[in-house]
Amino acid sequence: MSDQPEPIAPTEPDRLEVRARDFDRAAEAGILNGDQARALWDFLAAQAPKHAPTPEVPRFSFGHTLYYFGGLIAIAAMSLFMTLTWDALGPWGICTLALLYAAACWAMAEMLHARGLAIPAGLLAALAVCLVPLITWSAQNALGLWPEVSGAISGERLSQYHQWIDARWLTLEVATLIMGALALWRLRLPFLVMPVAVTLWYMSMDLSRWPAGEMGDVDFDHARRVSIVFGIAMCLMAGALDLYRRRYGTRDFATWLYLFGAFAAWSGITLSHSDSEMAKLVYGLFNAGLVLFGAVIGRRIFTVLGTIGVALYLGYLAFELFQDSLLFPLALSLIGLGIVGLGIWWQKHEASIVRRLSSVLPGIAPR
Template sequence: MELKQRHLEQASQQGLLTPEQVSPLWNYLQSLPPDSASFRATHILFYLGGLIAIAAMSLFMTLSWNAFGGIGIFLIACGYGVAACLVADWLLWQQRQPIPAGLLAALAVTMVPLAIYGLQAKLGYWDASHTEYRDFHRYIDWRWLMMELGTLLFGTILLWRYRLPFMVMPLAVVLWYLSMDLTPFLFQNDDYSWHHRQQVSMVVGLLMLALAFYIDLRTRHTLDFAWWIYLFGLMAFWGGLSMQHSDSELNKFLYCLINLLLITVGGMIGRRVFAIFGGMGVAGYLGYLAWDLFQDSLIFPFILSLIGLGIIWLGLLWQRHEAKIQHQLQRHLPAAWRELLAQRR
């Protein structure tokens, strides 16, 4: 049931509250951030409509948009962004609907790089006959950095205003793009290779993960604002790590150990996304052993099957003693992290 002020007045009439307590209590309840509702069928429509609108104004824009000219694109993006913010205001503060409000606010964030692109095109920064906005989502180019940094700035301001977790998604995507576009910027006067790209991606990914850890701690008493940054931070770090090439068996084994470490970290902090990426890395290493190092070995399939069965057995043991294992792992964490995990549970 949705709580209304009249409910408090009725409680006052029944002697449960004094008349003087009604207004202060109502004002306090109004100041609280909206709770995230349980997932229902209507939420599918919310997310489907919101993601279609976001994709339409980002991924699916065509070269024909250049017909509007730079100033036209800028004004359209600003108009969309302002309208999305106004509707998000109404949905969040008047209708108490945080999910569609978060989607509209995220749409406003995705308008920022489009607006910057239009302004740059007006100033002659882009060659409109050869560059279209959707290339921003397809090609690596250091010239996108202005759009990415501007999106991070304005998106952070909007996130501070609305404080809705889904708004972090476009910011995390832009940070992921930044991890790729930084390489040609840093090495634009020199030759750079895929190795440089991988190294920059790993460093930016680690910085994103550190930011996610920090956000997780700071918001441990509120909503989950860190999930999207964990996801794209791992994509940047794990992607750069997994594309590394080395002929050293030791380096390949270290790669497997790093992925095992990701799985362990995921278990310690309660983030399954770490286990997913770590599991893919371990599976990739085992695949390498099967198809390359032990390609002609008759005994390796038997050994690998035993390893697989052993992992299943470990999973059963983990399930049976999960609470005890997590307690043993988490007791080494700082008190703030233990408090965070208790809040998440």
């Protein structure tokens, strides 16, 4: 028998972020004694590069709040209000100015990324990607390639890109997705997923008007089905990225896809109409399941949307189905207290539940 320890399996993370308090917890759990924990920490600290930039981890601090607040203002200003100078500069002028602005933002993002400032680098890189619709739209107008549609009420200004559903926007969205993918391949910063996720959400709506013909009433049932399909696809893509992150210790690229994908699918389901009480009950149970699902995988967007859905269903029961029932408030109170009790039980046994789920679904792990 060999005394050599087993090598770490290749399916386990080969890179983890470790803090000093993690070694204290290991000592408290009896995995190491105090002297061993301190010796191992000193050894790892001595191996760490002395001058390597430490990547920023997003947290709720004043500096990071300023990062996001300023970045989002810049994105809104350039992508929404730059077309106000359309009459003065014309399509080629706007296109040239947007290209120069995007190039400057990208150059600054590269510089900040090299210095380890991942958050402002991601914001500036995302701003460059957010300018792609403006560049594409201006170039199409300048070249006479922007299609005119009978009865159209959108397309005269890019600000309408964020207001109206129109199949003509698909050319802008495809260009944005291509540039967003290239930007992610180059810098691999999580915030770069934001413009990609927003673009996929917009595309799910604009595809309901495909092909771009005469503009009439929106087929909301078709738009709802497209939104559900796109939303589920985005959530599945986010789930795959989440599994990869948990297994190999990469950055979180799934958050924005979860956010817009879950909202697209949930809103499509919520806007469905049925006179069947069974269908309404299934909707309520589905949202209750979302609350638990969000808690299990550590994604609050599912819990929030599920809570809203349950509230909508309970509102329907209270104000329509059981409007004159005196027993309904009592039953609802008991249900609420039962849920509180379930929360207490879950918090008490969460660690063991997650461990059991991890044996079945390896991607699930406490956050």
